[in-house]
Amino acid sequence: MESCSPVQIDLTSRTSRAFGPLRGDAADAARSLIASARLAWAIEGNWAEPFFLLVYLIIRPLAFLGLFLAVLSIGGTLNPASIGFVVVGQAVFQIVGAAMQGPTHALLDDRERYRTIRYIFATPSSLLPVSIGRALVKALIAAISAVIVIGVGALIGMPMRAGGPDLPLLLVVMTLGLTSIVGLGIALGAVCVQLRNDAWGYPQAVAGSVFLLCGAIFPLDTLPRALQLIGAALPMTWWIEGVRRALLGTASPGLLGELSTPLLLLVLTVGTVLITLAAPRLFTIGIDRAREKGYLDRSTAS
Amino acid sequence: MSAAGVPKDLHARIYAETEWSLSHKLRHAAQSVVGRAYPRIFGMSREPSWLFFDLVFPTLGMCSFVFLLRSRGADEAWISATILASALLTFWTSVIWMMAGQFRWERDSGNMTLYITAPVGLGSIALGMAVGGAVGMAFRAGIIILGGSLLFGAQYEIREPLLLALTMLLGIAAMYALGVCLAAVFLVSGREADHLGDLLNEPMQLLGGLFAPVRSLGIFGLLAIGILPLAPAADAMRQLAVPQLAASGLLPVPVELGILAVMFVVFSLLSHFSLAFIERRGRADGKLLTRAD
Numbered sequence: 362m363e364s365c366s367p368v369q370i371d372l373t374s375r376t377s378r379a380f381g382p383l384r385g386d387a388a389d390a391a392r393s394l395i396a397s398a399r400l401a402w403a404i405e406g407n408w409a410e411p412f413f414l415l416v417y418l419i420i421r422p423l424a425f426l427g428l429f430l431a432v433l434s435i436g437g438t439l440n441p442a443s444i445g446f447v448v449v450g451q452a453v454f455q456i457v458g459a460a461m462q463g464p465t466h467a468l469l470d471d472r473e474r475y476r477t478i479r480y481i482f483a484t485p486s487s488l489l490p491v492s493i494g495r496a497l498v499k500a501l502i503a504a505i506s507a508v509i510v511i512g513v514g515a516l517i518g519m520p521m522r523a524g525g526p527d528l529p530l531l532l533v534v535m536t537l538g539l540t541s542i543v544g545l546g547i548a549l550g551a552v553c554v555q556l557r558n559d560a561w562g563y564p565q566a567v568a569g570s571v572f573l574l575c576g577a578i579f580p581l582d583t584l585p586r587a588l589q590l591i592g593a594a595l596p597m598t599w600w601i602e603g604v605r606r607a608l609l610g611t612a613s614p615g616l617l618g619e620l621s622t623p624l625l626l627l628v629l630t631v632g633t634v635l636i637t638l639a640a641p642r643l644f645t646i647g648i649d650r651a652r653e654k655g656y657l658d659r660s661t662a663s
Numbered sequence: 664m665s666a667a668g669v670p671k672d673l674h675a676r677i678y679a680e681t682e683w684s685l686s687h688k689l690r691h692a693a694q695s696v697v698g699r700a701y702p703r704i705f706g707m708s709r710e711p712s713w714l715f716f717d718l719v720f721p722t723l724g725m726c727s728f729v730f731l732l733r734s735r736g737a738d739e740a741w742i743s744a745t746i747l748a749s750a751l752l753t754f755w756t757s758v759i760w761m762m763a764g765q766f767r768w769e770r771d772s773g774n775m776t777l778y779i780t781a782p783v784g785l786g787s788i789a790l791g792m793a794v795g796g797a798v799g800m801a802f803r804a805g806i807i808i809l810g811g812s813l814l815f816g817a818q819y820e821i822r823e824p825l826l827l828a829l830t831m832l833l834g835i836a837a838m839y840a841l842g843v844c845l846a847a848v849f850l851v852s853g854r855e856a857d858h859l860g861d862l863l864n865e866p867m868q869l870l871g872g873l874f875a876p877v878r879s880l881g882i883f884g885l886l887a888i889g890i891l892p893l894a895p896a897a898d899a900m901r902q903l904a905v906p907q908l909a910a911s912g913l914l915p916v917p918v919e920l921g922i923l924a925v926m927f928v929v930f931s932l933l934s935h936f937s938l939a940f941i942e943r944r945g946r947a948d949g950k951l952l953t954r955a956d
Contacts, residue, residue, distance in 0.1 A: 408854040417858055424866035431875030432728055436735025443735075474771075562716040569723035578727065579734035 390490040397486075397494030401467070405502055422506040423513060426451050429578050441520045445609045448514030450577035452507040453538075453601045457571065459503035460542040462564040463496030464550035469560055473660045482657060489644055492550055496543050511608065522610025531607035533626060538600030541633040544640035545596075551647025555654075557661055571597055582615035589616075596632035599625055692790075695783045699791025703761075703799050717753060717803045722810065725749035728874050729815055740907040743819055746811030747904055748873045748897055750804035754835055755871075755893055757800045759863045762842025765792055767849045767856050785938045789846060793839035801835075819904045826916065827903040833923040834896025840930035841892055847937035850945075873897050876911040884913055892926050895919035 385393075406414065429447050433439060471478040481491060515521055549567060553560040574584070574592040581592050592598050602617050603625055612618030620628075651657050670676070683691065707714045728745045766785075769775045778788055811817055821827055845863070849856045868874065870883060871893030877884040878898075887894040899919040902912040914922075 408858065417862065420866055421861055421864075424869045428865060428869045428874060429731065431869065431879055432731055433735060434879065435741050435875055436732060436737040558710060558712045559716055562712075566716065566719050566723070569720060573723055573727050573730070579731045583730045583734040 385485060385487050389485065390487055393486040394490035394494040394497075397467075397491040398498050401463075401495040401498035404470075405498060418502065418506045419509050422451070422455055422510045426510050426513065441518045442611070444514060444517060445519040445611075446580075446605070446613065447578050448510060448519050449605045449608055450601050452510040452514070453604050454572055454575075454577045454597075455503040455507045455510065456500050456539070457542055457575075457597050457600075458568045460496050460500040460539065461546045461549065461568050461571070463499035464492040464543075464546040465553045465564040466499075466561070467492055467495035468550045468554050472554070472657060476660075478657050482652065488648055489547065489641060492547050492644070493543055496546050497539075500539060500543070520609060520611075522608060527607040527610070530603065530622065530626075534600055534603030534607060534629065537626075537629045537633045538596065538603070541596040541600070541629075541636045544633075544636035548636075548640045548643040548647075551644040551651075554647060554651045554656055560661065571595060574598075575601060576613065576617065577601055580613055580615040581617050593617075596629055596636065599629040599632065603629060691782075692784070692787045695787035696791040696794060699788050700795030700798070703792065703795025707799060707802075714803065717757075717800070718806060718810075720756070721749045721752050721803075721807055724752065725807070725811055729811075738907070739817075740905050742815050743812075743817035744901050744905050744908055745874055746808055746815065746817045747819075747900055749811065750807045751834070751893070751897055751900065752868065752873060753803050753807060754797065754800050754838055755867065755873075756864070757796045758838045758842035759845075759860050761796050762789075762792060762839060763845035763849050763863070764856060764860055766846045767852070770850065779942075785942055786843075786935060789843045789934065789938065793843065797835050797839055820906050821904055822906065823903060826920075827900065830896065830899045830903060830916070830920060830923070833920060833927060834892055834900070837892035837923050837926040837930060838896070840927050840934055843934035844930055844937050847934070847941040850941055867891060867893060870894065871897055872913075876901075876908075876913070878911060878913045888913060888919070888922065890926075892923060892930075895922045895926075899923075 408414070409417065426448065429451060430439065430444065433443060433447060468478065471481060478488075482488060511519075546564070549564055553563050556563065572578075574588055575581075575595050575598040576584075576592060577597075581589050581598065584592060598617070602613055603622075606612055606622055606625070612620075648657075707717075725745060725748075728749075729742050732741050732745065766775065766789075769778065778785065812819075849859065852859060870880065870887040871877070871891050872880065872884060872887065873893060876898070877888060877894050880887065884894070888898065895914070896919075898912050898914070899916045902909045902916055912919075
């Protein structure tokens with residue numbers, strides 16, 4: 362019989378990694394993000410033939426747009442400025458809704474539907490880039506719908522900016538806006554994982570509330586004063602306003618429209634920086650707590 | 664006892680236990696309906712979060728439309744109509760997710776096996792879901808109308824309350840009958856089902872003339888009023904509860920009531936056959952209880 366010697370396990374290569382949802386170096390995070398984005402595309406993008414997927418991506422946002430334009434026409438003849446206001450707001454909000462719901466739905470899908478979150482957690486992958494990857498793909502798919510809505514808007518008389526869209530402004534506001542909304546989405550995801558009931562519903566409820574408050578389809582001034590203040594505190598309000606200025610070349614009616622574009626960018630930047638600093642920490646705290654309490658293993662059958 | 668140990672009267676006993684009289688069948692079906700409706704009606708008292716979410720989504724949508732109308736300086740009568748439409752929307756949402764999507768959800772969560780093995784027809788279960796869903800949603804719709812009226816000062820002038828009640832009853836019955844038909848479609852759908860549910864939401868709100876008159880949709884409005892119960896129900900209710908907007912109606916109320924009655928009968932028959940077909944196909948293919956994902 363051969364003598365047994367103690368097995369030596371070399372832990373030195375991984376000792377720099379903290380165990381938890383945010384670990385590893387930047388290269389690990391990038392790999393996790395790319396893998397999760399590919400997975401998200403497989404889930405979100407290949408459930409139908411490309412033609413039917415495209416039809417789906419066209420019909421729903423256009424119906425939404427049609428609904429708002431039909432209601433808008435009740436108040437009198439539609440003017441191009443009103444069409445532009447609603448079209449851009451509704452188009453951008455497609456992305457807001459998708460990116461905000463993305464991380465929560467990814468976490469809950471993995472926990473309850475596919476029952477894989479425990480395995481993802483056990484791998485060296487970091488859950489944060491995994492969630493961000495899933496959210497970004499949802500946002501990208503929603504962006505296709507947004508482009509279609511804007512294209513249709515242009516066809517039905519939306520007044521575009523003379524000389525074409527202000528691309529630098531568009532790029533800046535889209536980057537800042539998307540960063541802030543994904544940040545809010547992952548923070549929301551970490552909260553929803555703690556919930557026993559109806560965790561799926563909260564992102565939709567939050568997105569619905571944001572839709573009401575951020576001046577997506579009507580000027581912020583229409584809201585009662587207290588709600589106007591809440592709306593002004595949301596980065597989505599400034600994001601949508603920035604996109605309106607970049608695409609339409611005009612500012613929104615009311616108080617928001619009186620602010621200069623540099624000031625708008627400053628507010629959006631400050632909001633995005635604050636969210637970017639806070640969201641990963643909130644996510645880590647939430648996921649660590651969920652792991653300790655055993656919430657990553659449970660199924661709520663909701 | 665026979666040589667193999669099988670009782671001689673086995674056939675007779677199986678026949679007696681499975682071939683029920685019509686009254687027995689009806690009593691059993693009624694018990695099944697009540698049994699399935701019960702959790703839908705009383706469940707909300709045990710899960711307040713359900714009530715919260717059932718109310719919050721239509722209320723948020725309602726507020727968005729009301730503020731949009733106010734930003735355009737629309738007639739206040741349209742705000743009353745919007746609140747009414749939001750109440751009707753709670754039923755439609757329930758039809759999509761709690762009727763059409765329900766069997767699929769039950770399958771994925773494992774309950775469908777119990778339904779299939781229980782001595783209860785899928786039709787009775789579906790009817791129980793519909794009755795329970797409609798009663799539960801009526802409570803929510805009442806809260807939305809009350810809350811919306813208090814919040815936005817909406818007013819209604821109901822001259823023919825019985826006709827309005829009949830319109831609501833027929834509209835809800837036709838919608839839920841359509842929901843049972845769709846349940847069969849959702850059950851055979853894979854991952855498409857969630858997206859199908861999404862497609863039945865905003866596009867149907869537009870086609871159904873829920874927040875804006877179906878008349879403004881032209882030929883599409885006429886088409887919708889012939890196939891989508893939401894359209895004649897919303898149009899007729901708007902004419903009856905907000906008479907100032909009667910001119911926006913596409914068809915006279917009695918005609919729309921007739922359409923709803925026909926829809927109820929047609930969708931009920933279709934749902935009966937579609938459920939039977941799906942169950943038969945599912946048993947033959949062995950896929951009825953297979954998770955879509």
